[in-house]
Amino acid sequence: MAESDNNDPMTETMVAAVKETLRHGDSEDGDQQPEITLDSRLDMDLGLDSLSRAELLVNAERRFGVQLPEELLSEADTPRDILDAVARQRGEQPTSDRDRGSSEGLEDTEADRERFEVPDFETLQEALQWHNREHPGRTYLHWVKSYDEIRPLTYGDLHKGALRVANGLFQHDLQQRDTVALMLPTGHDYFYGFFGALYGNAIPVPMYPPMRMSQLEEHLRRQASILNNARAKVMITVPEVCRLSSLIKGLVPGLEHVVTPDELWAKPMDRPVSGPETDDIAFLQYTSGSTGTPKGVELRHANLFANMGAGNEVLKVDQDDVFVSWLPLYHDMGLIGTCLSSLWYGLHLVIMSPLLFLTKPRYWLWAIHQFGGTLSPSPNFGYELCLNRLEDEDLEGLDLSSWRVAFNGAEAVSPDTVERFTGRFESLGFRPEAMAPVYGLAENCVALTLPEEPRKPVIDTIDRDRFQEQGEARPVDADQSGALRMVSCGKPIPHHRIRIVDERGEELPERQEGSLQFTGPSATRGYHRSPEKTEELFDGEWLNTGDRGYIADGELYLSGRNKDLIVRGGRNIYPGEIEETVGALDQIRSGCVAAFAAGMGEREGEKLVVVAETRETDETVHDRLKQEIARITRDSLGIDVDEVVIAKPHTVPKTSSGKLRRNDCRLRYERGELERKEVPVWRQLARLARSSWPQQIRRMGVQAGRWLYAGWAWTALGLVSLPVVVLVNLLPRLSWRWQLCHGGARLLGLLTGTGLHIEGQQRLRELPESCVIVANHSSYTDALVMTALMPVPVHFVAKAELNRFAVLRRFLRLMGVHTIDRSSEQSSVRGSRKVAEQARGQRLVYFAEGSFDAAPGLRPFHMGAFMTAALLDEPVIPVAIIGSREKMPADRWNPRPGPIEVIVGEAIDPEGDDWSSATRLRDTTRRRLLDMTGEPDRLR
Template sequence: HRYGGTISASPNFGFELCLKRVDERDISGLDLSSWRLAFNGAEPVSPLTVTKFTERFRKYGFRAETMAPVYGLAESSVGLAFPLPGSAPLIDSIERQPFMEHGKAVPASGDEAHSLRFVSCGQPLAGHRIRIVDANDSELPDRQEGRLQFCGPSATSGYYRNIEETKLLFHGKWLDSGDLAYMADGNVYITSRIKDIIIRGGRNIYPHELEEAIGEIKGIRKGCVAVFGAEDQASGTEKLVVIAETRKREREELQHLHSAVNICVTDLLGLPPDDVLLAPPQTVLKTSSGKLRRSATRDLYAQGHMGRKGRAVWWQLVRMGLSGLLPQLRKGIKRMSELFYAGYVWGLFYALAVPVWLLVVLLPKLEWRWAVVRRASRLLVRLSGTPLIINYLAEIPTNRPMVLVSNHMSYLDAIVVIAAIPLNVSFVAKMELKERFVARWFLFRMDVEFVERFDVEQGALGTRRIARKGTKGSSLFFFAEGTFQRIPGLLPFRMGAFVTAVQSGLSVVPVTIRGTRHILTSGSWFPRRGVVTVTVSRPIKPKGANWTDAVELRDAIRHEILRYCGETDLADTRPPVRGQMNT
């Protein structure tokens, strides 16, 4: 307010503190309009705090898009995921039951009281990557909770003088964050922590240290202390809870122990615990080997069952065995189902690919070859159980040539385009594919045009050759990004398609593909079930025949595809195209 500050950061509790402690009389005339980014991180971000803070301080110039929930960890130099500047916080409301039982983040239908809400922490920073995996390091699809792993230039090389922990941290080139999360439309949603570290007031609290110190207090049963964090519904932050077993029963003795625990925690952390519960022996849950079951004890505390008399040991053992067996059984069945589906899809692909390749090589007419490939593509889509939704926003002219431009998500894109669009086109492919014997013969017989991506002079010659082909009556198909990647998002478009369009005077049809990245992710050969949508937009005609017209055409087509692809804009991930058109 006083100095026109633009960027500030605080853990969630700081924003909650402003809501509770700041009096309206003390902020009369406050101006927060210069505040551009209010980073909210370092501890779990509460949806309620985000919403209430924005609502209360809106009248003082605070904008919704100023609130920026972020995610980082020391192993990634503090910062890993940030929302796009200028975007309001995304709060995902999901159904509680599917998430708790199967880890599926199913969007809630309506504003249900029993739904769970998580705040998006944005997308990975440039050059960084995030993936969500299961216990076997197999990548999970969108809206499936799993372990968050990351890599990038800011990642640590390991823990100082701690080889064992460093080994646990790395999974190949990926680092384990110790957090659970899920991805949705390119955004990461942190759900909980695998580690038992408690984050309070923006600080990491390690339970083991406190448990040992409290266990040294006379009257407390050593090794029978559990320290954990529990959600405080009233404050929207995490509170520090201490459960300590004791055989003392007298009121005066219990009061003395309660004070001793408070003093011990305050001495170590500089702040007292939020709740201290002195419980009788066998209250703190342990494994058969005597290891603390901290998470289970926390759940018992949250349910209000702490201190109640437990059932017989034999019943607890039976129940524990069954509760562990059923989830493992469901997980095993799910994994077997996924493996069977992947094997079935690959078997189906090769069963079709071999005869199709032979027919394409042998058939004399291009029309016949296209008929074979199109029928095989549609058969593959149908037999793999992949719903293909085609949205025509305008009719495709079949009486004249045109340039079709699409985004690129997966190796499946060409198959999907052939199955969805009833038009024989000349695909434009990278020159490297000519080096592979099987691909070269197939693509050559399908009238594919090859372009050089790395040699500027050869690339310009290829563009002119393709433009001449367009003027002679051939429709052309470009994947304008030139490549695809694991991270969701629309990359910058290369200029080849648009230079070709303005040189040949052909209209450009935007084609948007959605869903193939989830089915077959870059760097993975493990297909998954999913839905694919293809949207065909209205043709756009070039306004002229120079470089400026080509750039303007590129921007218009990219804007149209961005509307329907359902992914974030990654236009700034590479430098903009510079140069002039060869004529």
């Protein structure tokens, strides 16, 4: 191995850190290590995956006495990048105490948290609104970025931020029930985006951001399939992804906007858009895709609350509990199991990014220590990472006695990991009964089985041969050689049921292995826009999980996935057991082994293949590893492997949550593409551009068409309005002036291709000589629509601010427009009385909302129109305008093609001339317009 040519002490220290990382868990023979320079690529040249890169950052921190940002895990491509980050930190005092896990700076600002009773919510947005009303200053979560930077987020701040994002989404053409993709890392912006979409009555779609540029093309293509299935119209993401927006839009035809949270940060709406009910879709949770293409699980608000409520019946959480989580927010356990359940119950939530955990796993345990964490989840590998990565000095002074439930789920639970973690951390206050192996899946929101009460994990020891050959889980002595150990995942949560069935769908007795099915109020109704997959999911009232296992004493024991099961000579072989056994070998990368059946072998059944990653490059070592893998699987498991493939790092494909994609691995093996050549980023981008250019050209054509239409619309407005304004100033009669404007508005609609469809035209012909016409208001085009609509002269009632413009003031006066000061309810009422005195015998037109914004829904009504109608004893004619918001949205000056529909309602007569009569008239008119427009009520 060649040393770096640079003898600078910092360079030598950096190279030594790389050497230490390469030696850890691999060959002790340094001659087998690759050549190391400051410009060696961490992926291609050194073979470092995410966990190894995290270890390198830890080694560098300890050697240089600095604390490096977790962003380096994904941003650093070479040792030089890490060394540059060290140099930027050299001006700070080394913090060795922090490296030992010092908790300085982790302070809970809510030591005395008031208790409250949480009502029964029907939607997630209702839950946040309630917390905002009751205790806006209460902290919902603490975001741990580092020991020096911990950012709180109150319910009030989250509510206000969500209203800002919701308004920003509407300014980017969001329609109700559109889908909004969230490709954001852990942080406040994620929560603003998620609840902003909900506040806009849209459907959030959590997605994971790219981890490494070396896998950019595969990542974007995989995410494009999700975006296309979800039909996402807007994607909120980081600036780095926004720079690739043209490529992404080329892959996703329906995606209109790719924006950052800052670009959505608009003036807050007054209140969320109402409309969603408990049975509406809350968000789409896409599966990890470990056995195929990710599927969008439709989760309704009712499903979520049923799952959280059932889980609480077992866990008995209260507001003294503190949830600590590093899990990604695009994962069901991270989002639903921690964040949303904390919101519902009003728990204190502490979050950190997965990158921070991978680089510094001590942060997780020290956050539990400092904040008094009582609930905290992790997949099995997270507990393994703490066992393998943390030294005793990292744990000095650590107290885990507050931790009452340590959820272990989302992947296979290893009995060895459970025992070793409990054994090591018991002296630091961790109670064995806190370890809780669980089982859940996105199709049931998250949780399906939990231990019924605190206890030590239950491990079932069964006869291996009987289980593999006959599917019977017959108990044997724990010390019996070759026995198979299975971990209990508990019993079904209340109001839910599970069962085990055979290939014919018939239920099997206890201790007989088969396919796992479930049913209950948390269960999804299906996959989004995938009727075939939905049909496969259901077996009558039962849902297929795709997992295998058995039930003993009412408790669930999992054995693997149906699609991964390998049948050899009448025996069931489970890839997970092979992978765990092979991954424990020296020089084999743990968690980077895949076992699968491919094609037809020379013996019975299919060919059994094991792919194992290693950093070793010597062919002699590869041959020895192949022999050792064949020997250990035969001796320990009684399984003969047909072929062993020793591969370089990053060969075995994985999902975003770290699960093996065995089927993809099999397909690559069969196509001879297992070890793919590393492709430069520029070439990946070029291939993406080449495949997306037809769609980009079509999109450019559509955009050009829109701008041409907008230009023509404004030109047509100028051509029509100029002679109209001139002639209005010359014509002596109001009726003539009105007919001129009416005809001009009709001509403008004709020139711009705006079809005006009118329902209730007969009511227009029979308009009383004296009445009050009330219309909804959502666009600047509404005045033109009403002018084109009315065949007889009417008098608009407008806000007094329009009189500030001299030319407009004269035009309004000539057209008989009345102006009212609406700065307060009192001035509006006084103005209405003045109008009532002047306008008897006139047809008055009011836009009762007074103003508009980009959000859908009827805003609060001003009282002027209804007070005038009550004082004059004149009927109110409700008029619904539909389509004008789409024609020209608020804050946008580019009109779009499309028709406008108008519905003229039946007259509503006042019941008196006092304030209460006017109020009843307003409420009746509002209900009519809500029904006629189909708009949500923004008073709710």
